[in-house]
Each structure stands twice: as structure tokens, then as C-alpha cells.
Amino acid sequence: MTETTEDRKKRLHYQSHHRGQVExxxxxxxxxRRHLDRLEGERLDAYENLLAEADVDIWAWVTGMQPLPARHDNEVFALLRAEAEGKS
Structure with missing residues (x-):
């Protein structure tokens, strides 16, 4: 069975809130909450791919403690970093 976009966004929303690292x-x-409803196509794919990564890696990339891999150097990560910096 193919997942609808609505169901996919619900799943990603849940995964966003229930990670394993409080931060x-x-x-x-x-x-x-702020951006998922507006993500479509490649942007939604990019967010889903990011959520597949380990929490420690995501946090290290967002905080600049580790360099961001090229596979995540995209508009969605830029939005996430802006969110972390309070600029979104």
C-alpha cells in the first residue's frame, strides 16, 4: 500500500516530536509545527532523509560542532538551522 502525503506528514510530525534526545x-x-505542512516533493524527501539520521549527528550539524554532510546541505536544513537560531 502506498502512503498518502497526508499520512506521511503525520508520521514525520510524530517522528519529529519523539526522537530520543530532548533537544x-x-x-x-x-x-x-511551523514548516512541515508546507514541505512538498524534494523538500519533504530531504526532511524525511534528515530524520533518518542519528540524533547526535543532527544536533552536531545544527550546532556546527560537526560539518554538515553534502547530502543534507539543502533548503530544508537551512530552514532548520534558522529555526535553531530563532530566525525562522
Missing amino acids: NDLLLGRFA
Whole structure:
């Protein structure tokens, strides 16, 4: 069975709020509340791919503790970083 876009967004919203690292629960949860409904196509794919990464890696990339891999250097990550910096 193929997942509808609406169901996919509900799943990603849940995954954004229930990570395993409190900092990411807060950051990704807030990001999902503000931006997930507007993500479509490649942007939605980019967010889903980011959520597949380990929490420690996401946090290190957002905070600049580790360099961001090229596979995540996109508009969605830029939005997430702006969210983390309070600029979104």
C-alpha cells in the first residue's frame, strides 16, 4: 500500500516530536509545527532523509560542532538551522 502525503506528514510530525534526545524533540518538533505542512516533493524527501539520521549527528550539524554532510546541505536544513537560531 502506498502512503498518502497526508499520512506521511503525520508520521514525520510524530517522528519529529519523539526522537530520543530532548533537544531534538524540541527543535524538530517546533520545526515540524511551523514548516512541515508546507514541505512538498524534494523538500519533504530531504526532511524525511534528515530524520533518518542519528540524533547526535543532527544536533552536531545544527550546532556546527560537526560539518554538515553534502547530502543534507539543502533548503530544508537551512530552514532548520534558522529555526535553531530563532530566525525562522
